[in-house]
Amino acid sequence: MDIAGLSIAMNQSKVQQDASLALMKMAMNTGKETAAQMTEMIEECCVNPNVGQHLDVRA
Structure with a gap:
């Protein structure tokens, strides 16, 4: 491979990496x-911190 071809291949590889x-x-x-x-x-x-704190239960 000549130097020009090698240079082109190296530049293409660098472009792909970039x-x-x-x-x-x-x-x-x-x-x-x-x-x-x-x-x-x-x-x-919107979260109300008081919701769920107390439970009113009647039987």
Whole structure:
């Protein structure tokens, strides 16, 4: 294989690695955003801490 062909092959490999890394970063950021949104949604949920504290039973 000549040097030009080897150079092209190495550059293509680097481009593939860079694209794969960029895609993985996007997936990680999406996961972080989803987790943050879920945490925010749970925190905003209206929960009354007094509900269920007392049970009135009559026979």
